[in-house]
Amino acid sequence: MKILRSLENLKSNLKTSTVVTLGNFDGIHLGHQALLERTKEISLEKGLPSCVVTYHPNPALVLGKDKDLGGITTQADKENLIESYGIDWLVVVPFTLEFAQIEAETFLKEILINQLEAKSILIGFNHCFGKGRRGDYELLKKYSSEYGYDLEKLDPVYLGTTKLSSSHIRSLLREGKVEEAEECLGREFSVTGTVVQGHQRGRTIGFPTANVQPLPELILPGVGVYAGRTEIEGKTYPSMINIGNNPTFGDQAVTLESHIFDFSDDIYGKKVNVIFTKKIREEIKFPGVDALISQLKKDETLSRKILQER
Numbered sequence: 001m002k003i004l005r006s007l008e009n010l011k012s013n014l015k016t017s018t019v020v021t022l023g024n025f026d027g028i029h030l031g032h033q034a035l036l037e038r039t040k041e042i043s044l045e046k047g048l049p050s051c052v053v054t055y056h057p058n059p060a061l062v063l064g065k066d067k068d069l070g071g072i073t074t075q076a077d078k079e080n081l082i083e084s085y086g087i088d089w090l091v092v093v094p095f096t097l098e099f100a101q102i103e104a105e106t107f108l109k110e111i112l113i114n115q116l117e118a119k120s121i122l123i124g125f126n127h128c129f130g131k132g133r134r135g136d137y138e139l140l141k142k143y144s145s146e147y148g149y150d151l152e153k154l155d156p157v158y159l160g161t162t163k164l165s166s167s168h169i170r171s172l173l174r175e176g177k178v179e180e181a182e183e184c185l186g187r188e189f190s191v192t193g194t195v196v197q198g199h200q201r202g203r204t205i206g207f208p209t210a211n212v213q214p215l216p217e218l219i220l221p222g223v224g225v226y227a228g229r230t231e232i233e234g235k236t237y238p239s240m241i242n243i244g245n246n247p248t249f250g251d252q253a254v255t256l257e258s259h260i261f262d263f264s265d266d267i268y269g270k271k272v273n274v275i276f277t278k279k280i281r282e283e284i285k286f287p288g289v290d291a292l293i294s295q296l297k298k299d300e301t302l303s304r305k306i307l308q309e310r
Helices: 010-014 030-046 075-083 104-113 137-147 166-174 178-185 289-309
Strands: 002-004 018-022 050-056 089-094 118-124 150-154 190-196 210-214 224-232 235-244 255-260 271-281
Touching (some): 018 030, 030 150, 050 075, 075 089, 104 118, 104 137, 137 150, 166 178, 224 289, 235 271, 235 289, 255 271, 271 289
Parallel strands (some): 018 050, 018 118, 118 150
Antiparallel strands (some): 190 210, 190 271, 210 255, 224 271
């Protein structure tokens, strides 16, 4: 997959007509996956390259709609996941306040038609583009004959009675419902970060942890203790993960810590991926360190059992 990170000279790079889909694609959940699969399917039918148009940063952040939005995937992971569906071209639009003022008709004509030469356009059920979010299915339908492109809108994907969306997944994660989020994503949720120096209390009580500084754009699951895994340099290790502020010790800041089972390597400064399998309990303030140790032993036993069953 070739990636273009500017709207300049798109036509000279592609040199061909395309099959285009566009959206934020945060999380690449099952609905996004259906859209990517359909885009690739049509591109093969027409013998034209498939092209995904997405935005970075997330428009909601730039427009100040949700300052604490939190991404489900990093930009790098999003790009890798899109590539895994056989997409030929990815256009990452640098989203700015200036770009947000472009009228939908202008974006359609100047970018999708003149630059990308779209012969087919696919959008998800809720995607809009252009100033005031006027670029919807109806607007695209209005100009389809004039510009000579086929148009398709994919219906929402439902899990039970719930309409799947990135915002729904974020809500699940904030509640610590990582198993439900996994159902929506088709894979376990994970957080990428760098191992940094912590208080080093864990090693004094027999539960050393990797203190992970997550990438700032990512959402964290809700406070609590989770069974999961930690990926380090391509290898994955069973782990017990804590998100919280260590109330037993009176800390304030929320941290992400992973106790990696049967592991003692020095990984300070290394990039790791913390994978969440199941929440096992809420964070608790214990009366003392002995009570904390007793609970951590129970947590480890339960975590190992959950991960072995996986």
